[in-house]
Each structure stands twice: as C-alpha cells, then as structure tokens.
Amino acid sequence: QKEVEQNSGPLSVPEGAIASLNCTYSDRGSQSFFWYRQYSGKSPELIMSIYSNGDKEDGRFTAQLNKASQYVSLLIRDSQPSDSATYLCAVLNSSASKIIFGSGTRLSIRP
Amino acid sequence: SQTIHQWPATLVQPVGSPLSLECTVEGTSNPNLYWYRQAAGRGLQLLFYSVGIGQISSEVPQNLSASRPQDRQFILSSKKLLLSDSGFYLCAWRDRGPTRQYFGPGTRLTVT
Numbered sequence: 757q758k759e760v761e762q763n764s765g766p767l768s769v770p771e772g773a774i775a776s777l778n779c780t781y782s783d784r785g786s787q788s789f790f791w792y793r794q795y796s797g798k799s800p801e802l803i804m805s806i807y808s809n810g811d812k813e814d815g816r817f818t819a820q821l822n823k824a825s826q827y828v829s830l831l832i833r834d835s836q837p838s839d840s841a842t843y844l845c846a847v848l849n850s851s852a853s854k855i856i857f858g859s860g861t862r863l864s865i866r867p
Numbered sequence: 868s869q870t871i872h873q874w875p876a877t878l879v880q881p882v883g884s885p886l887s888l889e890c891t892v893e894g895t896s897n898p899n900l901y902w903y904r905q906a907a908g909r910g911l912q913l914l915f916y917s918v919g920i921g922q923i924s925s926e927v928p929q930n931l932s933a934s935r936p937q938d939r940q941f942i943l944s945s946k947k948l949l950l951s952d953s954g955f956y957l958c959a960w961r962d963r964g965p966t967r968q969y970f971g972p973g974t975r976l977t978v979t
Contacts, residue, residue: 788966799970799971799973800911802967802968802969853924854916855961856913857910857913
C-alpha cells in the first residue's frame with residue numbers, strides 16, 4: 757500500500773464547475789496535510805494546508821480532512837482554465853521528519 | 868520573507884560525469900532541507916533530507932549523495948551519472964514543527 761494515494765486522472769471538468777480531488781493516506785498518526793499545484797515544467801506550489809478535521813476554505817479552494825477515514829480532499833469552485841495542472845496531495849509523517857507526496861492528479865478544465 | 872534558490876536551472880551532462888547541484892535558503896535559520904527527484908510524468912521521490920548541519924538522511928540507495936556544509940546550504944552530488952539520473956531535481960525547505968514546505972525552482976537534468 758502506498759503511503760499517499762491519489763487517482764492519477766486525468767480529471768476533466770467544465771469551466772465554472774466544481775472540481776473534486778481526493779487522497780487517502782496510510783500513516784494514522786499524521787497530523788498535517790497539504791495540497792500543492794504543479795504546472796507542467798514548474799516546481800510545486802503550496803495552495804492549501806489543513807491540520808484538523810473538517811473544512812478549510814481559502815477563496816475558491818476548500819480542503820476537507822477526515823482523520824478517522826484517513827481521507828483528504830480538495831474542492832475547486834468555479835473552475836477556470838488556469839486551474840489546469842497536476843495537484844499533489846502531501847502528508848507530514850507522524851514523526852514530523854518528512855512530507856510524503858502522492859503521485860498527483862492531473863486536472864483539465866475544458867472551456 | 869524566505870527565498871530558496873537552486874542552480875543551475877538546466878543541465879545536460881554525459882553519462883559518467885560528476886554532478887553538483889546547489890540549493891540555498893534565505894530568510895530563515897535552521898530549516899529542514901530536502902532533495903526530491905521527479906522523473907518525466909512521475910511523482911516526487913524523496914532522495915535526502917537534513918535536519919541540521921552535517922546531518923543527512925538517505926531515502927533511496929543510489930549513486931547520489933548529499934551534504935549540508937552550512938545551515939542554509941544543501942548540495943546534491945554524484946561521482947558518475949547514470950542515464951536513469953535524468954529528471955527534475957527539487958530542493959525544498961521547511962521550518963521546524965508541523966508547518967508548510969516550500970520548493971525551489973528546480974534543476975532539470977538530462978544525462979546523455
């Protein structure tokens with residue numbers, strides 16, 4: 757079992773719709789969770805962090821965390837073509853020494 | 868504010884040649900430092916991380932090595948490059964505790 761699992765996609769969403777990205781993790785002791793966006797040929801950019809169960813909203817982005825189910829998600833409202841990128845889910849391990857990344861979900865927003 | 872630098876931005880090296888990639892962080896002290904590699908179309912593979920000067924943890928056995936000669940400097944090296952070493956090399960830093968991690972701009976290495 758991979759430590760952080762994501763569907764590789766591609767996920768195709770029409771412009772203006774909600775994009776939903778999902779992630780599961782195996783380390784039950786993990787306490788910090790992150791979403792990164794990576795455009796082709798560029799380095800990953802941190803867009804959301806979440807540390808407690810529930811929802812956290814920042815503009816058009818909402819991160820959701822359910823530690824009991826070991827599940828993290830990212831919702832993007834009013835999707836724009838500029839949101840087309842690969843989204844990486846990341847989890848800080850329970851010893852807080854390193855962040856483990858999923859393999860990413862490729863999101864495509866179609867006009 | 869904190870800034871992370873990596874150089875060079877791109878590099879083309881022949882098989883068997885040595886490698887040295889450098890990463891420096893400004894605006895923070897005693898950060899955790901990380902080297903990742905991303906092969907084309909693949910996820911991020913953690914190679915090394917360091918929690919302090921001279922302290923290196925290796926995640927994947929290979930022909931690469933890392934060093935941290937100064938608090939905010941992290942170096943990735945190889946004595947002899949392999950074709951399989953091609954990829955996008957990313958340096959990252961994180962402050963102590965459960966805080967966020969930030970990446971540098973990366974070095975794209977092509978081994979020919």
